[in-house]
Amino acid sequence: xxxxxxxxxxxxxxxxxxxxxxxxxxxxxxxxxxxxxxxxxxxxxxxxxxxxxxxxxxxxxxxxxxxxxxxxxxxxxxxxxxxxxxxxxxxxxxxxxxxxxxxxxxxxxxxxxxxxxxxxxxxxxxxxxxxxxxxxxxxxxxxxxxxxxxxxxxxxxxxxxxxxxxxxxxxxxxxxxxxxxxxxxxxxxxxx
Amino acid sequence: xxxxxxxxxxxxxxxxxxxxxxxxxxxxxxxxxxxxxxxxxxxxxxxxxxxxxxxxxxxxxxxxxxxxxxxxxxxxxxxxxxxxxxxxxxxxxxxxxxxxxxxxxxxxxxxxxxxxxxxxxxxxxxxxxxxxxxxxxxxxxxxxxxxxxxxxxxxxxxxxxxxxxxxxxxxxxxxxxxxxxxxxxxxxxxxxxxxxxxxxxxxxxxxxxxxxxxxxxxxxxxxxxxxxxxxxxxxxxxxxxxxxxxxxxxxxxxxxxxxxxxxxx
Numbered sequence: 001x002x003x004x005x006x007x008x009x010x011x012x013x014x015x016x017x018x019x020x021x022x023x024x025x026x027x028x029x030x031x032x033x034x035x036x037x038x039x040x041x042x043x044x045x046x047x048x049x050x051x052x053x054x055x056x057x058x059x060x061x062x063x064x065x066x067x068x069x070x071x072x073x074x075x076x077x078x079x080x081x082x083x084x085x086x087x088x089x090x091x092x093x094x095x096x097x098x099x100x101x102x103x104x105x106x107x108x109x110x111x112x113x114x115x116x117x118x119x120x121x122x123x124x125x126x127x128x129x130x131x132x133x134x135x136x137x138x139x140x141x142x143x144x145x146x147x148x149x150x151x152x153x154x155x156x157x158x159x160x161x162x163x164x165x166x167x168x169x170x171x172x173x174x175x176x177x178x179x180x181x182x183x184x185x186x187x188x189x190x191x192x
Numbered sequence: 193x194x195x196x197x198x199x200x201x202x203x204x205x206x207x208x209x210x211x212x213x214x215x216x217x218x219x220x221x222x223x224x225x226x227x228x229x230x231x232x233x234x235x236x237x238x239x240x241x242x243x244x245x246x247x248x249x250x251x252x253x254x255x256x257x258x259x260x261x262x263x264x265x266x267x268x269x270x271x272x273x274x275x276x277x278x279x280x281x282x283x284x285x286x287x288x289x290x291x292x293x294x295x296x297x298x299x300x301x302x303x304x305x306x307x308x309x310x311x312x313x314x315x316x317x318x319x320x321x322x323x324x325x326x327x328x329x330x331x332x333x334x335x336x337x338x339x340x341x342x343x344x345x346x347x348x349x350x351x352x353x354x355x356x357x358x359x360x361x362x363x364x365x366x367x368x369x370x371x372x373x374x375x376x377x378x379x380x381x382x383x384x385x386x387x388x389x390x391x392x393x394x395x396x397x398x399x400x401x402x403x404x405x406x407x408x409x410x411x412x413x414x415x416x417x418x419x420x421x422x423x424x425x426x427x428x429x430x431x432x433x434x435x436x437x438x439x440x441x442x443x444x445x446x447x448x449x450x451x452x453x454x455x456x457x
Contacts, residue, residue: 083212
């Protein structure tokens with residue numbers, strides 16, 4: 001149990017997927033304009049990463065390892081992730097049309113979000129069992145959502161801030177904030 | 193690697209793929225969304241270039257807007273009147289639209305206008321316009337001819353000839369992409385029917401225009417006096433034609449001393 005908690009904290013805060021491993025930067029900068037949209041994106045990513053960690057774990061342990069074809073992991077994992085993203089897209093289209101249109105192209109792009117593939121490959125690399133994989137996936141995706149939400153909060157505030165020098169408005173100040181956030185998250189490295 | 197290895201690998205990937213395909217198919221049935229019939233039909237009638245000329249995010253966006261009645265049937269500038277007609281039949285609206293074409297308000301090709309200096313930077317209007325003096329062209333309002341509009345055009349309708357951008361009126365679909373590209377704001381939409389157009393953008397005084405270009409508007413007001421329909425007005429040292437009032441009589445073009453009111457070119 002203690003190990004599981006450590007994995008979650010480690011994945012969410014200490015080795016935050018966006019801010020210390022620099023995976024999934026595209027949606028981090030692309031969908032973090034509004035708090036509400038980023039919450040939806042975060043939820044979608046949590047779902048996709050957690051479930052894909054589970055499915056990829058099953059497929060890896062159950063099919064790829066016994067057949068000695070673990071070199072196929074990347075291809076098979078991408079297949080699973082793409083299918084899951086399609087599923088999320090269908091569900092969102094049915095139950096939350098506004099969120100579906102707000103996420104726009106970033107929703108199908110979760111497929112190529114390297115954070116998702118990164119987690120599944122990391123699980124394999126660290127030789128986690130199924131439970132640990134799912135917990136790690138949950139931790140990573142919660143970390144992604146935390147970073148996304150903090151960023152969205154900052155951007156909502158800085159968007160109409162008149163004190164920011166004109167050349168810094170928009171993307172530049174966002175990049176600077178992202179860098180400062182990464183430094184702040186670096187402080188968590190003392191936790192574990 | 194043995195042949196069996198290859199077969200196993202292929203079988204596993206194919207098996208996983210097929211399984212996922214079936215599951216997704218089932219999910220698609222379970223989460224089916226009712227899509228507006230009209231929207232689908234309108235989407236099929238649209239050209240599908242996804243150029244964004246209508247102001248909506250791609251053809252899908254416009255189809256949704258037309259189906260909801262937010263956009264008129266003729267909202268697609270690319271499809272023109274043909275598409276508008278088809279869409280109007282689908283939605284039951286009436287299609288009335290004027291075919292527009294882009295028009296470059298400059299006649300100062302390399303042979304008739306001077307240069308301030310030689311420019312050896314990137315051959316790109318936006319960058320050239322940032323160089324001091326607003327680019328190498330003698331007239332700071334004129335077309336520099338580095339072809340930013342040419343690369344913006346997805347329909348091969350604009351070309352640079354002798355340092356001057358020219359719109360091919362037959363190919364132009366009025367998507368408006370070139371307008372956004374031109375740093376001199378030289379391109380505007382004009383009705384396809386309009387035959388007389390002022391091919392100058394300079395608001396300098398007549399003397400200053402003469403110094404840099406032999407085919408610029410010198411604001412002599414001859415056209416204004418020649419027009420019997422009150423369609424031509426010289427405002428801020430530049431002649432403007434009101435296309436609603438213009439009857440294409442050509443009196444202004446005859447009187448123009450620098451011949452910048454050109455006939456459909």
